[in-house]
Amino acid sequence: MICAHGNLAHELLNTLKFITGGEGSVTAIALDHNLDIARAREAVKEAVQAADEGNKVLIATDLYGGAPSNICMSLQDELPIEIIAGVNLPILIKAVSLQKTCDLETMAAKLKEYGRENIHLASDFLKRKDDKSGNNH
Amino acid sequence: MGIHARVAFQLAETGRQFKSDILISNDMGKVDGKDIMEILTLCAGPGTVLKVESDGVDEEAAVEAIVKMLKSVNGS
Numbered sequence: 158m159i160c161a162h163g164n165l166a167h168e169l170l171n172t173l174k175f176i177t178g179g180e181g182s183v184t185a186i187a188l189d190h191n192l193d194i195a196r197a198r199e200a201v202k203e204a205v206q207a208a209d210e211g212n213k214v215l216i217a218t219d220l221y222g223g224a225p226s227n228i229c230m231s232l233q234d235e236l237p238i239e240i241i242a243g244v245n246l247p248i249l250i251k252a253v254s255l256q257k258t259c260d261l262e263t264m265a266a267k268l269k270e271y272g273r274e275n276i277h278l279a280s281d282f283l284k285r286k287d288d289k290s291g292n293n294h
Numbered sequence: 295m296g297i298h299a300r301v302a303f304q305l306a307e308t309g310r311q312f313k314s315d316i317l318i319s320n321d322m323g324k325v326d327g328k329d330i331m332e333i334l335t336l337c338a339g340p341g342t343v344l345k346v347e348s349d350g351v352d353e354e355a356a357v358e359a360i361v362k363m364l365k366s367v368n369g370s
Contacts, residue, residue, distance in 0.1 A: 175300065176299045176300050176303050177300075177303055178300070178303070178304075180307075247331050250303065250330055250331070251330075251331075254306075254307070254310065271331075274331075275331045277335070282322065282335065282337065
């Protein structure tokens with residue numbers, strides 16, 4: 158389940174579905190900036206209960222320490238969840254394939270590393286390509 | 295520009311059906327053919343020549359499936 162500020166969660170989900178052809182079991186919940194905390198907590202509880210297929214729910218939030226993360230973390234003792242904060246598309250794409258083969262704890266640890274490893278500088282690749290072709294900048 | 299993300303996902307999913315290791319390469323490098331993010335780093339746009347290698351119990355079927363999938367994307 159993706160949980161983020163504004164409409165980010167739904168936009169990430171739409172993009173994920175476009176890339177994966179709709180594979181995987183991923184949902185999204187938007188937390189409006191103006192939503193009060195009690196209602197936000199209830200909205201997250203309902204969303205988790207709807208998403209839970211009996212194997213706990215991994216919640217991917219946008220920003221550690223931001224309201225969506227804090228609200229989810231406040232529910233950690235009440236709900237069968239793990240939270241990964243700092244979601245990106247590589248994490249979500251990888252989650253679609255890991256869902257079939259991993260338990261949630263293993264998946265969460267792998268996704269944390271995968272999300273970090275797949276942040277790249279384009280100039281590093283361009284330099285690699287130039288080095289291979291004998292060009293120099 | 296490189297390969298479309300959707301195609302890269304389909305390619306990786308095709309590879310994951312097989313037990314064998316799969317490597318795909320071009321002049322940008324050699325990558326794990328079962329990982330979408332690695333495939334995307336090949337920047338494999340139209341006309342790029344890709345080399346597909348496989349090692350394992352179902353290596354021939356793996357190469358055949360990957361090549362078939364790439365050809366279907368290329369329209370040939």
